[in-house]
Amino acid sequence: MPRSAPSDPSEATRWCLVVPVKRLGHAKSRLGGPRVPPALREQLALAFATDAVSAALSAQRVTAVLVVTDDPTAGAVLGALGAIVVPDEPDAGLNAAFAFGARTARAKLGTDIGVAASAADLPALRSGELDIALGRIVDKLHEIDEGDITLTRHHNKRFFVPDAHDIGTTMLFAPPGVELAPRFGGPSKTAHSASGAIELTGPDISSLRRDVDTAEDLAAALLLGVGPATAMVWSQRDGSGAGPGV
Numbered sequence: 460m461p462r463s464a465p466s467d468p469s470e471a472t473r474w475c476l477v478v479p480v481k482r483l484g485h486a487k488s489r490l491g492g493p494r495v496p497p498a499l500r501e502q503l504a505l506a507f508a509t510d511a512v513s514a515a516l517s518a519q520r521v522t523a524v525l526v527v528t529d530d531p532t533a534g535a536v537l538g539a540l541g542a543i544v545v546p547d548e549p550d551a552g553l554n555a556a557f558a559f560g561a562r563t564a565r566a567k568l569g570t571d572i573g574v575a576a577s578a579a580d581l582p583a584l585r586s587g588e589l590d591i592a593l594g595r596i597v598d599k600l601h602e603i604d605e606g607d608i609t610l611t612r613h614h615n616k617r618f619f620v621p622d623a624h625d626i627g628t629t630m631l632f633a634p635p636g637v638e639l640a641p642r643f644g645g646p647s648k649t650a651h652s653a654s655g656a657i658e659l660t661g662p663d664i665s666s667l668r669r670d671v672d673t674a675e676d677l678a679a680a681l682l683l684g685v686g687p688a689t690a691m692v693w694s695q696r697d698g699s700g701a702g703p704g705v
């Protein structure tokens with residue numbers, strides 16, 4: 460194979476996507492408001508996770524999706540899709556849930572698996588774009604190993620995708636043998652960059668960046684195109700007392 464040829468999914472790294480899901484009753488509080496009453500907010504939180512997990516399970520490069528949740532409904536729904544579901548044993552916030560999920564994925568699936576930490580609130584996630592990002596990482600790792608890219612002392616072999624606002628992070632990738640060391644929360648783009656992770660971005664992976672925290676984010680995701688679960692909850696929202704528009 461030529462040194463810089465795009466990687467082939469059949470010979471590349473196996474990946475497990477780790478997706479923490481908060482108890483639905485406490486999730487997506489910033490989405491709440493006149494247009495999104497509590498019952499709808501919970502339905503949307505579950506629908507976002509359903510669409511994100513479904514898209515991830517359809518990606519060619521994804522071997523498994525591991526959901527970390529203490530929510531029985533989310534666990535049942537996402538487990539029925541084919542995700543491995545484990546309880547949030549640390550119960551100590553998002554980064555603890557990610558780190559625990561990464562350890563559990565490698566204990567269950569083998570230490571040679573790459574771990575991709577992903578937010579659950581990605582209703583527009585497209586499997587093809589996730590494959591593009593995972594393929595790009597494998598290509599970059601080849602280039603690093605072959606000396607085509609030289610990492611600065613600051614960098615390590617972790618990769619991250621900043622959110623659509625360019626402030627937070629939606630995904631963090633730790634290839635086989637690399638510790639996840641998640642630094643999600645608040646302005647985590649800067650935190651992940653400062654921790655030596657390499658940024659991945661570009662118009663061909665925009666669905667990975669479109670997380671939904673607020674009504675404005677939801678409007679943007681609807682424009683980009685959400686998955687079937689979110690589309691159904693949103694189209695039937697009048698039954699839950701919400702008005703038109705976001």
Ligand SMILES: Nc1nc2c(ncn2[C@@H]2O[C@H](COP(=O)(O)OP(=O)(O)OP(=O)(O)O)[C@@H](O)[C@H]2O)c(=O)[nH]1
Pocket residue numbers: 479480481482485486487488489490527528529547550551552553556578579580672
């Ligand atoms: N298992 C687990 N998941 C979490 C935890 N905190 C956040 N998450 C999940 O991590 C992702 C990103 O979290 P946020 O965007 O902060 O989501 P959120 O807390 O539901 O939203 P807000 O209430 O608006 O802050 C979402 O998929 C959440 O479900 C946690 O303590 N445990």
Ligand SMILES: C=C(OP(=O)(O)O)C(=O)O
Pocket residue numbers: 553578622626627628629642643644645646647648670672
């Ligand atoms: C947790 C994060 O995001 P948010 O809470 O804004 O979804 C983050 O971007 O690190």
